[in-house]
Amino acid sequence: xxxxxxxxxxxxxxxxxxxxxxxxxxxxxxxxxxxxxxxxxxxxxxxxxxxxxxxxxxxxxxxxxxxxxxxxxxxxxxxxxxxxxxxxxxxxxxxxxxxxxxxxxxxxxxxxxxxxxxxxxxxxxxxxxxxxxxxxxxxxxxxxxxxxxxxxxxxxxxxxxxxxxxxxxxxxxxxxxxxxxxxxxxxxxxxxxxxxxxxxxxxxxxxxxxxxxxxxxxxxxxxxxxxxxxxxxxxxxxxxxxxxxxxxxxxxxxxxxxxxxxxxxxxxxxxxxxxxxx
Numbered sequence: 001x002x003x004x005x006x007x008x009x010x011x012x013x014x015x016x017x018x019x020x021x022x023x024x025x026x027x028x029x030x031x032x033x034x035x036x037x038x039x040x041x042x043x044x045x046x047x048x049x050x051x052x053x054x055x056x057x058x059x060x061x062x063x064x065x066x067x068x069x070x071x072x073x074x075x076x077x078x079x080x081x082x083x084x085x086x087x088x089x090x091x092x093x094x095x096x097x098x099x100x101x102x103x104x105x106x107x108x109x110x111x112x113x114x115x116x117x118x119x120x121x122x123x124x125x126x127x128x129x130x131x132x133x134x135x136x137x138x139x140x141x142x143x144x145x146x147x148x149x150x151x152x153x154x155x156x157x158x159x160x161x162x163x164x165x166x167x168x169x170x171x172x173x174x175x176x177x178x179x180x181x182x183x184x185x186x187x188x189x190x191x192x193x194x195x196x197x198x199x200x201x202x203x204x205x206x207x208x209x210x211x212x213x214x215x216x217x218x219x220x221x222x223x224x225x226x227x228x229x230x231x232x233x234x235x236x237x238x239x240x241x242x243x244x245x246x247x248x249x250x251x252x253x254x255x256x257x258x259x260x261x262x263x264x265x266x267x268x269x270x271x272x273x274x275x276x277x278x
Contacts, residue, residue: 010089063115184250
Protein backbone atom coordinates (compact mmCIF):
# COMPACT_ATOMS: atom_id res chain seq x y z
CA UNK A 1 0.00 0.00 0.00
CA UNK A 2 1.39 3.39 -1.02
CA UNK A 3 2.36 5.70 1.78
CA UNK A 4 0.80 9.14 1.83
CA UNK A 5 3.16 12.10 1.41
CA UNK A 6 3.79 14.67 4.14
CA UNK A 7 5.89 17.82 3.84
CA UNK A 8 7.56 19.40 6.86
CA UNK A 9 9.33 22.77 6.61
CA UNK A 10 12.17 23.69 8.97
CA UNK A 11 13.09 20.04 9.60
CA UNK A 12 16.71 20.47 10.62
CA UNK A 13 15.92 20.88 14.33
CA UNK A 14 13.26 21.32 17.01
CA UNK A 15 9.62 20.61 16.26
CA UNK A 16 10.28 20.14 12.54
CA UNK A 17 12.86 17.39 13.04
CA UNK A 18 10.63 15.51 15.46
CA UNK A 19 7.52 16.00 13.31
CA UNK A 20 9.31 14.40 10.36
CA UNK A 21 10.19 11.36 12.47
CA UNK A 22 6.72 11.00 13.99
CA UNK A 23 5.02 11.29 10.61
CA UNK A 24 7.31 8.59 9.21
CA UNK A 25 6.47 6.38 12.20
CA UNK A 26 2.79 7.08 11.54
CA UNK A 27 3.07 5.71 8.00
CA UNK A 28 3.89 8.75 5.87
CA UNK A 29 6.61 9.25 3.30
CA UNK A 30 8.13 12.53 4.49
CA UNK A 31 9.67 15.35 2.50
CA UNK A 32 11.78 16.89 5.24
CA UNK A 33 12.72 20.32 3.97
CA UNK A 34 15.26 22.77 5.30
CA UNK A 35 17.11 25.84 4.10
CA UNK A 36 20.53 24.20 4.48
CA UNK A 37 20.56 20.46 3.78
CA UNK A 38 24.02 20.26 5.37
CA UNK A 39 22.18 20.49 8.70
CA UNK A 40 20.30 17.24 8.10
CA UNK A 41 22.63 15.00 10.12
CA UNK A 42 20.65 15.10 13.37
CA UNK A 43 17.44 14.19 11.54
CA UNK A 44 19.11 11.39 9.55
CA UNK A 45 20.75 9.96 12.66
CA UNK A 46 17.42 9.85 14.53
CA UNK A 47 15.67 8.40 11.48
CA UNK A 48 18.22 5.59 11.42
CA UNK A 49 17.77 5.01 15.15
CA UNK A 50 13.97 4.79 14.70
CA UNK A 51 14.27 2.61 11.57
CA UNK A 52 12.47 5.08 9.30
CA UNK A 53 15.38 6.26 7.14
CA UNK A 54 13.80 4.93 3.94
CA UNK A 55 10.73 7.11 4.54
CA UNK A 56 12.60 10.39 5.07
CA UNK A 57 13.64 12.40 2.02
CA UNK A 58 15.72 15.52 2.59
CA UNK A 59 14.96 18.42 0.24
CA UNK A 60 16.24 22.02 0.16
CA UNK A 61 13.61 24.70 0.70
CA UNK A 62 14.02 28.30 1.73
CA UNK A 63 10.50 29.53 2.53
CA UNK A 64 11.58 33.14 1.94
CA UNK A 65 12.86 32.48 -1.61
CA UNK A 66 10.47 32.36 -4.56
CA UNK A 67 13.16 30.60 -6.63
CA UNK A 68 13.52 27.87 -4.00
CA UNK A 69 9.75 27.46 -3.66
CA UNK A 70 9.26 27.17 -7.43
CA UNK A 71 11.97 24.51 -7.63
CA UNK A 72 10.27 22.62 -4.82
CA UNK A 73 6.89 22.87 -6.55
CA UNK A 74 8.42 21.33 -9.67
CA UNK A 75 9.69 18.45 -7.53
CA UNK A 76 6.18 17.86 -6.14
CA UNK A 77 4.90 17.18 -9.66
CA UNK A 78 6.65 13.80 -9.53
CA UNK A 79 4.63 12.68 -6.50
CA UNK A 80 1.26 10.93 -6.92
CA UNK A 81 -0.25 13.13 -4.18
CA UNK A 82 0.58 15.65 -1.48
CA UNK A 83 -1.47 14.80 1.58
CA UNK A 84 -0.09 16.78 4.52
CA UNK A 85 1.82 20.04 4.90
CA UNK A 86 3.33 21.03 8.24
CA UNK A 87 4.35 24.69 8.09
CA UNK A 88 6.92 24.69 10.86
CA UNK A 89 9.81 26.88 9.64
CA UNK A 90 10.17 29.93 11.83
CA UNK A 91 12.21 31.81 14.40
CA UNK A 92 11.61 34.15 17.32
CA UNK A 93 13.01 37.68 17.08
CA UNK A 94 13.63 39.08 20.54
CA UNK A 95 13.70 42.77 21.39
CA UNK A 96 11.50 45.71 22.28
CA UNK A 97 9.62 47.13 19.31
CA UNK A 98 11.15 50.61 19.47
CA UNK A 99 14.64 49.16 19.31
CA UNK A 100 14.02 46.80 16.39
CA UNK A 101 14.55 47.95 12.83
CA UNK A 102 11.73 47.68 10.32
CA UNK A 103 13.97 45.40 8.28
CA UNK A 104 14.35 43.00 11.22
CA UNK A 105 10.59 42.92 11.72
CA UNK A 106 10.05 42.37 7.99
CA UNK A 107 12.40 39.39 8.10
CA UNK A 108 10.41 37.98 11.01
CA UNK A 109 7.26 38.16 8.89
CA UNK A 110 9.00 36.87 5.75
CA UNK A 111 9.74 33.58 7.50
CA UNK A 112 6.89 33.15 9.99
CA UNK A 113 4.03 34.52 7.88
CA UNK A 114 4.74 35.16 4.20
CA UNK A 115 6.82 31.97 4.01
CA UNK A 116 3.83 29.97 5.22
CA UNK A 117 1.58 31.53 2.58
CA UNK A 118 4.11 30.98 -0.20
CA UNK A 119 4.66 27.29 0.58
CA UNK A 120 0.94 26.70 1.13
CA UNK A 121 0.08 28.28 -2.23
CA UNK A 122 2.66 26.04 -3.90
CA UNK A 123 1.16 22.92 -2.37
CA UNK A 124 -2.57 23.70 -2.69
CA UNK A 125 -3.00 22.83 -6.41
CA UNK A 126 -1.85 19.26 -5.64
CA UNK A 127 -4.27 18.93 -2.71
CA UNK A 128 -7.18 20.44 -4.62
CA UNK A 129 -6.60 18.02 -7.49
CA UNK A 130 -7.27 15.14 -5.09
CA UNK A 131 -9.87 17.11 -3.07
CA UNK A 132 -8.18 16.11 0.15
CA UNK A 133 -5.35 17.30 2.38
CA UNK A 134 -4.33 18.61 5.75
CA UNK A 135 -2.37 21.76 6.47
CA UNK A 136 -0.91 22.13 9.95
CA UNK A 137 0.45 25.58 10.81
CA UNK A 138 2.82 25.78 13.77
CA UNK A 139 1.67 28.82 15.69
CA UNK A 140 2.34 29.65 19.35
CA UNK A 141 0.67 30.81 22.53
CA UNK A 142 2.21 34.11 21.36
CA UNK A 143 -0.31 34.06 18.53
CA UNK A 144 -3.08 34.40 21.11
CA UNK A 145 -1.38 36.56 23.77
CA UNK A 146 1.22 39.30 23.50
CA UNK A 147 4.32 39.42 25.70
CA UNK A 148 6.96 42.13 26.16
CA UNK A 149 10.15 41.67 24.21
CA UNK A 150 8.40 39.48 21.64
CA UNK A 151 6.30 42.03 19.77
CA UNK A 152 7.54 41.09 16.28
CA UNK A 153 7.25 37.36 16.90
CA UNK A 154 3.82 37.67 18.52
CA UNK A 155 2.60 39.89 15.66
CA UNK A 156 3.74 37.34 13.08
CA UNK A 157 1.93 34.55 14.92
CA UNK A 158 -1.23 36.64 15.38
CA UNK A 159 -1.18 37.17 11.61
CA UNK A 160 -0.75 33.43 11.09
CA UNK A 161 -3.80 32.77 13.28
CA UNK A 162 -6.03 35.09 11.26
CA UNK A 163 -4.73 33.72 7.97
CA UNK A 164 -5.36 30.14 9.11
CA UNK A 165 -8.93 30.87 10.19
CA UNK A 166 -9.75 32.36 6.79
CA UNK A 167 -7.84 29.68 4.88
CA UNK A 168 -9.73 26.92 6.69
CA UNK A 169 -13.04 28.42 5.54
CA UNK A 170 -11.74 28.81 1.97
CA UNK A 171 -10.49 25.23 1.69
CA UNK A 172 -13.19 23.24 3.49
CA UNK A 173 -15.29 22.90 0.30
CA UNK A 174 -12.28 21.20 -1.35
CA UNK A 175 -11.90 18.60 1.40
CA UNK A 176 -8.77 20.30 2.79
CA UNK A 177 -8.52 20.97 6.52
CA UNK A 178 -6.37 23.67 8.14
CA UNK A 179 -5.28 23.39 11.78
CA UNK A 180 -3.15 25.43 14.16
CA UNK A 181 -0.88 24.00 16.84
CA UNK A 182 -0.30 26.57 19.58
CA UNK A 183 2.61 25.44 21.78
CA UNK A 184 3.65 27.15 24.97
CA UNK A 185 7.32 27.01 26.04
CA UNK A 186 9.23 23.94 24.88
CA UNK A 187 12.87 22.86 24.83
CA UNK A 188 13.71 23.94 21.29
CA UNK A 189 16.28 26.34 19.84
CA UNK A 190 13.64 28.81 18.63
CA UNK A 191 14.40 30.95 21.69
CA UNK A 192 18.12 31.22 20.93
CA UNK A 193 17.74 34.72 19.46
CA UNK A 194 15.80 35.80 22.53
CA UNK A 195 18.49 34.44 24.83
CA UNK A 196 21.09 36.39 22.85
CA UNK A 197 19.30 39.73 22.99
CA UNK A 198 21.82 42.49 23.54
CA UNK A 199 21.13 44.59 26.62
CA UNK A 200 22.42 48.12 26.14
CA UNK A 201 23.05 49.96 29.40
CA UNK A 202 21.72 53.22 27.96
CA UNK A 203 18.48 51.65 26.73
CA UNK A 204 15.29 52.98 28.36
CA UNK A 205 14.23 49.33 28.51
CA UNK A 206 17.40 48.16 30.31
CA UNK A 207 15.83 47.11 33.62
CA UNK A 208 12.74 45.76 31.91
CA UNK A 209 14.87 43.64 29.61
CA UNK A 210 16.86 42.25 32.53
CA UNK A 211 13.66 41.25 34.31
CA UNK A 212 12.36 39.63 31.16
CA UNK A 213 15.53 37.60 30.51
CA UNK A 214 15.66 36.48 34.13
CA UNK A 215 12.04 35.32 33.89
CA UNK A 216 12.77 33.42 30.66
CA UNK A 217 15.85 31.79 32.19
CA UNK A 218 14.08 30.74 35.38
CA UNK A 219 11.22 29.27 33.37
CA UNK A 220 13.41 26.96 31.31
CA UNK A 221 13.27 24.21 33.92
CA UNK A 222 9.54 23.84 33.26
CA UNK A 223 9.74 23.84 29.45
CA UNK A 224 7.98 20.86 27.93
CA UNK A 225 9.33 18.02 25.83
CA UNK A 226 8.97 19.01 22.14
CA UNK A 227 8.13 15.39 21.31
CA UNK A 228 4.62 16.12 22.66
CA UNK A 229 4.08 18.66 19.91
CA UNK A 230 5.46 16.37 17.20
CA UNK A 231 3.17 13.53 18.29
CA UNK A 232 0.21 15.93 18.20
CA UNK A 233 1.09 16.96 14.64
CA UNK A 234 1.27 13.31 13.57
CA UNK A 235 -2.05 12.64 15.25
CA UNK A 236 -3.73 15.56 13.45
CA UNK A 237 -2.24 14.40 10.15
CA UNK A 238 -3.42 10.80 10.45
CA UNK A 239 -6.67 10.81 12.45
CA UNK A 240 -9.68 9.65 10.41
CA UNK A 241 -12.04 12.38 11.61
CA UNK A 242 -11.81 16.00 10.54
CA UNK A 243 -9.33 17.85 12.79
CA UNK A 244 -10.18 20.94 14.82
CA UNK A 245 -8.91 24.42 13.97
CA UNK A 246 -6.89 25.01 17.15
CA UNK A 247 -4.76 22.76 19.34
CA UNK A 248 -3.22 24.64 22.28
CA UNK A 249 -0.59 22.52 24.03
CA UNK A 250 1.89 22.95 26.88
CA UNK A 251 2.08 23.82 30.55
CA UNK A 252 -0.56 26.39 31.59
CA UNK A 253 -1.42 27.26 27.95
CA UNK A 254 -5.09 26.32 28.16
CA UNK A 255 -5.36 27.90 31.61
CA UNK A 256 -3.87 31.20 30.45
CA UNK A 257 -6.13 31.34 27.39
CA UNK A 258 -9.13 30.62 29.61
CA UNK A 259 -8.12 33.35 32.03
CA UNK A 260 -7.63 35.86 29.22
CA UNK A 261 -11.00 35.06 27.69
CA UNK A 262 -12.91 34.98 30.98
CA UNK A 263 -11.15 37.52 33.18
CA UNK A 264 -10.17 39.93 30.43
CA UNK A 265 -6.95 41.58 29.30
CA UNK A 266 -6.65 43.95 32.25
CA UNK A 267 -5.97 41.16 34.74
CA UNK A 268 -3.54 39.40 32.39
CA UNK A 269 -1.70 42.70 31.90
CA UNK A 270 -1.47 43.30 35.65
CA UNK A 271 -0.17 39.77 36.27
CA UNK A 272 2.56 40.04 33.61
CA UNK A 273 3.75 43.45 34.80
CA UNK A 274 3.75 42.25 38.40
CA UNK A 275 5.79 39.19 37.45
CA UNK A 276 8.32 41.37 35.69
CA UNK A 277 8.12 43.98 38.48
CA UNK A 278 7.79 46.86 36.03
